[in-house]
Amino acid sequence: MKYAIFLSMLWRSLFLQALWNFERMQNIGFAYVLLPLLKKIYPDKDDRKAAVIRHLEFFNTNPYVVNFIFGFIAAMEEDLVKGKDLTKEQISSLKINVAGPLAAIGDKFFWATWRSFTALLSISLIIYFHDINDFRGTWLPPLFFLLIYNILTVFFRYWSLRISYRYRKKVVKLITKMEFRYLINAVRYIGLLFLVFILVFYLYLNFSNIQQLAVFILILLLSMLFIMLQFVPAILLYSIIAICIGISWLNSVLQLNLYM
Amino acid sequence: MLEVLYISFLAAIFNLDITAFGQFMISRPIVCGPVFGYLLGDIKSGLWMGMIVELLWIKIIPMGAAVPHDTTAITILSMVWGLNTAKDSYGALIFALMLAAPSGILSRKLDIWVRYLNVEVAHWVEKGVASGKESRINKGILIGVLLFFLKAFLFYFVLICLGNSMIPRLYSHLNVAVTNGLNLAWWLLPLTGFAVILVSFHNKFPTLIKK
Numbered sequence: 001m002k003y004a005i006f007l008s009m010l011w012r013s014l015f016l017q018a019l020w021n022f023e024r025m026q027n028i029g030f031a032y033v034l035l036p037l038l039k040k041i042y043p044d045k046d047d048r049k050a051a052v053i054r055h056l057e058f059f060n061t062n063p064y065v066v067n068f069i070f071g072f073i074a075a076m077e078e079d080l081v082k083g084k085d086l087t088k089e090q091i092s093s094l095k096i097n098v099a100g101p102l103a104a105i106g107d108k109f110f111w112a113t114w115r116s117f118t119a120l121l122s123i124s125l126i127i128y129f130h131d132i133n134d135f136r137g138t139w140l141p142p143l144f145f146l147l148i149y150n151i152l153t154v155f156f157r158y159w160s161l162r163i164s165y166r167y168r169k170k171v172v173k174l175i176t177k178m179e180f181r182y183l184i185n186a187v188r189y190i191g192l193l194f195l196v197f198i199l200v201f202y203l204y205l206n207f208s209n210i211q212q213l214a215v216f217i218l219i220l221l222l223s224m225l226f227i228m229l230q231f232v233p234a235i236l237l238y239s240i241i242a243i244c245i246g247i248s249w250l251n252s253v254l255q256l257n258l259y260m
Numbered sequence: 261m262l263e264v265l266y267i268s269f270l271a272a273i274f275n276l277d278i279t280a281f282g283q284f285m286i287s288r289p290i291v292c293g294p295v296f297g298y299l300l301g302d303i304k305s306g307l308w309m310g311m312i313v314e315l316l317w318i319k320i321i322p323m324g325a326a327v328p329h330d331t332t333a334i335t336i337l338s339m340v341w342g343l344n345t346a347k348d349s350y351g352a353l354i355f356a357l358m359l360a361a362p363s364g365i366l367s368r369k370l371d372i373w374v375r376y377l378n379v380e381v382a383h384w385v386e387k388g389v390a391s392g393k394e395s396r397i398n399k400g401i402l403i404g405v406l407l408f409f410l411k412a413f414l415f416y417f418v419l420i421c422l423g424n425s426m427i428p429r430l431y432s433h434l435n436v437a438v439t440n441g442l443n444l445a446w447w448l449l450p451l452t453g454f455a456v457i458l459v460s461f462h463n464k465f466p467t468l469i470k471k
Contacts (some may be wrong), residue, residue: 014282019385022376025325028382032401035394045392052389052397060325061284103324111321118288119314120457123394126307127450138303140312142291149285188461195461199454206447219448225453233316233329233456234361240452241358245441252437 001037001074001163009038009070010161014017016063026061041081051077054088062106067157069098071164072171098172105180110153113184115192118149124198131205186193215247266445267299268416271336275412278332279322279371280405289313289335296336301342302374305353307425308446310335312357315453317364319460327375330367334360351442354449355431359423367415378404382466383462420461 016029028202034055042048061069076091122145129140164171199220222243228238263457274295277287285291289310297306317331334357342349342356381403432441 015280015401015405018280018401018408019378019382020279020375021382023379023382024376028385028397028400028404031389035397046392048394049392052394056358056386056389067279078366107321109321111323115285115288116318116457116460119288119318123292123311123315125312130304130308138294138307141307141465144283145288145290146308147339153283192458192462195454195457199451202450202454214386216448218452219453220451223452224459227455227459234364235448236456237316237361238358240449241354241442241445244445244448245438245465248441248444249437252440 001078002040002104005036005040006161006165009033009074010158012036012068013070013157013161014068015062016066024058027056030059031055033070034073034077037077041078042242053101054092057092057096059095059099061103062110064153064156065106065160066170067161068102068164069095070177071161071166072168075165075168094172098175102175105175109180109184110133113187116189118145120194121148122200124194127198127202127205129157135260150179159247160176219243224226264420265294265419267336267340268413268420270299271296271416272337272409273411274334275406275416276408277329278330280408287332289317289331292332292335294338297340297343299338301346303345303351305343306339308450309339309353309357312453313447315339315450315456318453318457327371328367328420329364330371331364333367333415333419334364337363337419337423340420342425344424345428350445350446351434351439352431354442354445355434356427359427363419367412370411370415375406377407381407384462 012035014031016026016033018032019028021028031052035052038048038051038055041059042051073091073095076086076094080086080088080091086213123142125141125144167174203213203216204214219240223236223240226239231239274292276282277284285447288306291310293306293310293313294303295306295307297303299409313331313335317329318326318335320331322328323440337360338353339389340356341360342353381400385396385400388394404410
């Protein structure tokens with residue numbers, strides 16, 4: 001695979017979900033990414049048609065890890081043209097069988113863990129810098145989040161396409177051997193550590209009298225109770241706001257010396 | 261009116277990042293909040309609002325074929341509505357957030373509708389390829405991006421217009437105790453967010469209801 005085609009596939013893989021539909025999900029996106037390669041290896045339009053139609057079948061996976069699949073599919077398509085011992089059915093069954101487990105890993109790691117973790121890091125910057133009036137780096141938290149999050153995903157997208165094109169089916173074995181579970185747990189524990197620091201720092205910032213601290217702890221405990229009762233985010237938001245209005249009402253009616 | 265058009269255009273561009281293009285996470289509340297806060301003249305409130313939405317909705321992720329709630333819409337609408345109601349008032353921002361929270365569900369419904377429309381486009385592309393018109397793949401991708409963009413643009417335009425005309429009037433009727441409570445919520449909602457992330461990061465956190 002030439003480097004120009006490699007770059008073209010990398011760029012096109014960003015559009016994987018552009019025509020996401022409820023029938024075959026990312027099928028058009030898949031064919032769109034593979035098109036530069038198919039044009040190269042099947043110069044004749046009629047030969048190419050069958051290959052493109054083969055790749056218009058059902059397909060759905062996580063957009064960050066999809067380049068693993070593109071890498072070995074590209075390699076296998078090239079082998080098919082060279083006449084190696086390979087059938088078209090093998091290509092599509094491998095593609096479908098790898099997509100599911102890979103999507104599960106990608107969702108669990110990138111969406112559920114890495115995004116929360118990087119968001120938490122940049123939130124710690126917001127809490128840390130919020131009350132300093134002449135702090136000029138207001139853009140730091142969002143830029144930090146984008147940078148840290150995308151360093152991993154962009155690198156992963158690039159690397160997975162390269163490595164999977166080079167090592168083909170061996171990559172499938174590699175993925176099954178990778179212990180993503182330990183990585184996820186490690187990231188989560190570091191995240192919890194950060195969270196405790198942020199929480200203590202936030203309470204410390206707002207600790208001017210004992211009543212105020214009592215209100216903060218009360219809200220924290222009540223939120224945890226609501227979350228364990230499986231409240232959805234919007235309902236959680238409304239219940240906390242209702243409690244805040246209640247506190248403010250008590251404050252004004254009973255002349256309590258609460259936080260205000 | 262020109263400003264509303266410009267804001268909804270930008271919001272629609274940011275919205276494309278969720279599904280149609282890239283997933284570079286510029287659509288996250290923590291990025292959208294400060295950006296739209298900057299455009300409307302208050303970055304710091306934008307950062308804080310982005311943080312609140314990010315934390316509260318952190319568990320909502322696009323698993324498999326599920327379409328998640330649109331947190332981008334919640335952030336952008338609450339920033340636009342809140343800063344339009346009153347500058348330098350945290351209560352107005354929280355009031356706007358309360359009204360914007362259901363818009364995430366509305367946006368999700370529209371998203372599902374677009375994805376059903378995409379089925380028709382995909383059929384058109386598949387038929388074209390079968391009859392030798394391969395360029396329809398490129399056109400189909402372009403149409404997909406345009407559909408997602410148009411949906412987001414119309415959604416933001418209509419909701420920003422409606423909210424800007426109604427919310428200041430609603431807010432002016434609120435009691436002082438209520439606005440003070442909303443102000444208090446501005447400082448207490450991050451704690452709720454920390455509780456959400458605490459429970460979601462801890463694998464074996466006890467739940468009161470058995471699944």
